[in-house]
Amino acid sequence: MAQKPSVPRGTRDFSPAEMLRRNYIFDIIRRTFSIYGYLPLETPAMENLSTLLGKYGEEGDRLIFRILNSGDFLSGLEPSALAGADSASLASRFSEKGLRYDLTVPFARYVVQHRDEISFPFRRYQIQPVWRADKPQKGRYREFFQCDADVIGSDSLLNEFELIRIIDRVFSELKINVLINVNNRKILAGIAATAGAGDRITDITVAIDKLEKLGSEGVRQELLQRGITPDVIRRLDPFLSLRGSAEEKMTGLKREIAASQEGLKGISEMEELFSYLGMEPSQARVELDLSLARGLNYYTGTIIEVKAADMAIGSICGGGRYDDLTGIFGLPGVSGVGVSFGADRIYDVMLHLGLFPEQTGASTEALVINFGRDELPEQIKITAALREAGIATELFPDAVRLKKQFSYADAQHIPLVIIAGSEEIKASQATVRNMKTGKQTTVSLSALPEFISEAKNR
RNA sequence: GUGGUUGUAGCUCAGUUGGUUAGAGCGCCAGAUUGUGGCUCUGGAGGUCGCCGGUUCGACCCCGGUCUUCCACCCCA
The missing domain is CATH 3.40.50.800 (Anticodon-binding domain)
Known part of the structure; x- marks a missing residue:
């Protein structure tokens, strides 16, 4: 045999046996989305780079796969331009399309482009692969499927509530024990402002997010490294040590950030959300996790993250509210909120824990x-x-x-x-x-x- | 993107301080059983030891590069 063929790094074939199991997951997610009134949508694998770039932060931009222009893109280029050797600016002359990095930004693009055909609030679900030029590891692929449900054009916290209901239903049907953590970007902003570093919110939240992993001392180190002054770090301390139920944490928080309008708004949003959650209890534990900062750059309110309780593989579902994603595409003032299930990680969890039913899907009888x-x-x-x-x-x-x-x-x-x-x-x-x-x-x-x-x- | 790690039969893995014909289990094929699978027994096929180059009388083994796997950082589903 000649050279064995292969697929690109971080991509995989799915055998019939694997597809039957994957479809088992997709079917449950699709059915649940549909029961909550979400409608199917698909968008192209590739988008214009102008749509993609600048939406996911610096790191995100780096991870977008770029598609080479067709034709002889070198023809009009001066040799001297190549000598300039700035690959980033040169790249824009070779490439104007990229593979989609997630499903939310293409959705925002779709909503703006088709605003006249859509009646709001608009609920859509979308199950398609996305691509990231990351270095692959276990549970981290360069091509993977996301299953998104988003509502756009409604500020109501009822949407958040229903999305958490969806998460709970999907994972209980799949028999995966999960922990659902929620937080609110406005609270994080309030904390940063109260500490006197409102302009450093990104550095502060990224550091606080590592609380579970590094401990409070590790977070202080991380903050120092990011150039946060010891003074500010000291004022951040009370927030790192808040414990207890969601209600208890929020009571404590209200005292601490009373001066921040935005922070108080965030707290009242979370209070409203938790009051809804009290009306229809979840099977999974839903916790207010003030250290939760994950999520893409565009989140502005609620943020949600779901982890498998019985296997460490990172988050298997995440989401949040974004107030101005459509604004970037020329339609301001439309808020949206959504969640995204990571089908590939869910698959890995289920395989690892032996949660697939014996007969998954159709086969010859x-x-x-x-x-x-x-x-x-x-x-x-x-x-x-x-x-x-x-x-x-x-x-x-x-x-x-x-x-x-x-x-x-x-x-x-x-x-x-x-x-x-x-x-x-x-x-x-x-x-x-x-x-x-x-x-x-x-x-x-x-x-x-x-x-x-x-x-x-x- | 930075640092590290892995790669031997379809699969899981042995192996050699560099020395003739590289092994096992499982799987596959054939026969015992010319209309009956799973169990058993017997036999068989299958490897340029990831790829390219270097060192050497000689490389699966040493060196360099490359691809791939996994890990940490980073980031995320």
Whole structure:
């Protein structure tokens, strides 16, 4: 064999067995989105770079896959321009399209572009792959599927509430134990402002986000490294040590950030959200986590993150509210909120914890044995009759040894095998073998579809 | 993007301080069983030891590069 073929780094093939399991996940997510009134939408794999760039922060821009322009993009270029050697500015002459990095920004673009056709609030769901030029690791791929549900054109916290209901329902149907953490960007802004460093909110939140991992001393170090003054860090201290239930934390917070309008707004939003959550309790624990800062640059209010309780693989679902994403595309004043399920990580979690049901999705229910030319007309008829009755049926394409045909049924986990050789056909009968029990039953051809239907329901 | 790590049969992995024909288990194929899978027994096929180059009389083993895997940082689903 010549050089073995392969797929690019960080991308994968999905075998039929894997696809059946993946579809099990997608089906549950899709069904749940649909029950909450979300409508399907798809957008192109590639977007103009002007749509993508500047939406995800500096790091995000770096991770966008760029598509080379078609044609001879070097033709108009002065050799001296190449000597200038600024690859970033040169790149804009070679490339004006990129692969989508998430589903939220293309959605915002869609909403602005089609605003006249949309009645608000607009709820859409979208299940498609996204691409990131990250260095792959376990649970981190360069091509992966996101399952997004967003509502745009409504400020109501009821949307947040329902999205958390969706998260809870999806994961309880998938049998994954999760922790749902929520926080609010306005609270984080209020904390930064109270500490006297409102302009350093990004550095402060990124550091605070590492509280769980580094501990409070580690966070102080991180803050120092990011150039936050010891003075400010000292004033941040009370926030790092807030404990207790959501209510208790918020009571403490209200005292601390009373001077920040924005912070108080954030707290009242969270109070409203938690009051809704009290009306319809979740199966999963929903916690107010003041150290939660994750999320893309564009989040402005609620932020949500979901982690698997029984496996460390990073977040498997995340989301939040963005007040001005459409503003960047020329439609200001429209707020949206959404969540995104990471199908690939959910798959990894379920595989690791053995949570997939034994039979995931469709596969062949009956195999008709091929005996050769003389019996073939009858076998074709049998196959057709079974399919007509809604039974997933295969006719073995080659008249090879029975041993081979039975091994195939065994390997494919086909539960029933239909044997209709010359003997059976003469008597207008067929023998049905149950591959699990080994039990064989002879039935008349006319009663066969009904017999199989009953057999498969047992 | 920075630093590290991995790569031997379809799969999981042995192996050699550099020395003739590189092994096991599982899987696959064939036979024992010419209309019956899963169990058992017997036999068989399958490897340019990730790729390219270097050192050497000689490289799967040493060196360099490259691709891939995984890990940490970063960031995220």
